[in-house]
Amino acid sequence: MTDAEIFAKLKQAVIDQDEDAVLATVDEALADGVDAKAIIDQGLLPGLNVIGEQFECEDIFLPELMQAALAFQSAMTVLEPMIKESGAEGPKRGKVVLGTVKGDLHSIGKNILKLLYETSGFEVWDLGIDVDLFQFVDKAKEVDADIIAMSALLTTTLVGQKDVIEALRDQGTRDRYKVLIGGGATTQEWADSIGADGWAASAYEAVTLSATLVA
């Protein structure tokens, strides 16, 4: 099998959300001497791109997205140590710290965003729901994040997004990060008013915007 055929097979296995086929093809590729980074860049990530597009078009939904992400993560547990060992750089497009702001217990939108980030090649630290503002600030500093992404579904929790930006300003670190906001209660006007770098109406838009911001 040529490298191109292996990459096509890997891509299709990801699109099919078939974890067993992904792992078997990764093994096959490694046995054929294909470079671990190439397996990710030319096989797995193109498959995940298709998954992201299918999700955006409602051809598939969150369960399928999760299955594809699991297949990808399983492959990465095999490939990442090899990449580290070789001294090559990982395929990550950027580091994201994300969570739902203080007082807000809604998780689905944030979880979808996390999966889309991961399947788009971002490295993600998910702080969960009801996140204290300084958790965002401290984690972003700790991991040297590129992006802080905050979700708020309720009108009464919106202020949590503003507080994080204010805290970053107070600490003199606002310019180190791109701050994205989203969630049911948010609007572009709100993002502008609190000085966020971007607002997205959907998780897919957020990832697309993030890719632009860190390019």
Added chain:
Amino acid sequence: MIDLIEVFERAESGPLTSETDYYMKRYVPKLSELLARHGVKWDKQTIINTDDELTDAVFEAAVDLIAEAGAYCPETNRVMQFTRDEIVTACAQCPKEATFGEGRERKTMYGRRPDTTDDRPWVHVGGGIYTTDEQVYMDTVEKMASFDIVDSVSVPSILHLRGKDARVRSPQEILVACKTVRLAREGIRRSGRAGLPIINGISAASQPASMFAASYPDFGLRPSDGFLVDFLSEMVVGYEALQKVAFYNSISANIGSTSTPLFGGYAGGAEGIAVQATAYMIMGTLVFRGTYHYNAPLHSKLHLSSTKPLIWAIAMSNAAVGRNMGYPMVNLPYLGGGSGTKQYHYEMACYMLAVVTSGGNVFSGHPAMAVQADSLVPDDHKFHAEIGLAAARLTRAEAEPLAQKLFPLFGDKLKDPDKGLTFQEVYDMKSKRIANADYQKAMDESRSELADMGLAVPVS
């Protein structure tokens, strides 16, 4: 039915698991398996299902989902498990009617069966839309309550205090929740129907403390109103919800079990939403001890409920519960078009045709994508209630061709809906009469077009 404390104890005794594992190892694969096991499939064309074999398959799948996946309690990280017998018993013993209100406004909402054409469904209007001004708030509530056909209202929310919005869990939130209730009851009193029930208690309260505080009788709410208790995420039963259940059961209040399954979320598409929405209504009686259900499935990206697969799923869940339980329910329609637009009226008509013929009671629409502050326009809600009552004269088979005619009038506009009007833009602020000729024209034309299609909507 198993007793309430036993229900609470299930949150402390089931298997330990993380939320991620609950979804990945239990919920998602189980739901997928159940859709296949019970042959639940949407043909991507039908809006109002008339196949009762399929309807009953959805109900069976919902029972199995609860029995085989269980619910998840995030505070204890445990799966709440219920046997099939416990679930079936809860379905059989669920309330078949719920009585609300006081004095001559005291009335009973019934669980309806699909294709019932000789009853008069419960008429509920309103929504929790944000309101900027206390006068507008009271005028809105007063006007909604003054419509004779209305049996209960959902009141808007008013979140500000001294010019600032209250932050969630702050002491100010408790004050605005109390203020909301006081203003709502005063608006209802001014309509001359003091006993009319509010069944979206409590719109400005995000936490149990605010709900309990605003339930203090002097503020104007009573056990004969209705108090909403909701699921946080698919099959997630949080302690805050159970705290509300504990309190409102203790004062013998009406509880509205409330669910918002997300289209595109863990339940997936139309088929998964139909099963999940049905499962929520069963859980509403089994876990939340609801006397009625607020069924509010929502699109995860568009934040509305008037897409074709969603209307099919919502109607299906109504029919499944209507045929197999008889639990009283209303459906909260989130619509794309803004208040007063023809798009909004078309969406509402399509939605009403689907849910009312399938066993739901009447609940007027709620602009979602084009929502703005003060956009709860009472005459929209009266018109939509009239549409619901007209739909109640039809069977599902009679309603389906009408729904198919209506859907193309708004389906392509859902991603970029027509913007609407606010209360202040529609009414003369002194007389509270409609002062916007374009608003009245859009409504009159919509009524006429519906009649031409075969759905005569008499003015009440």
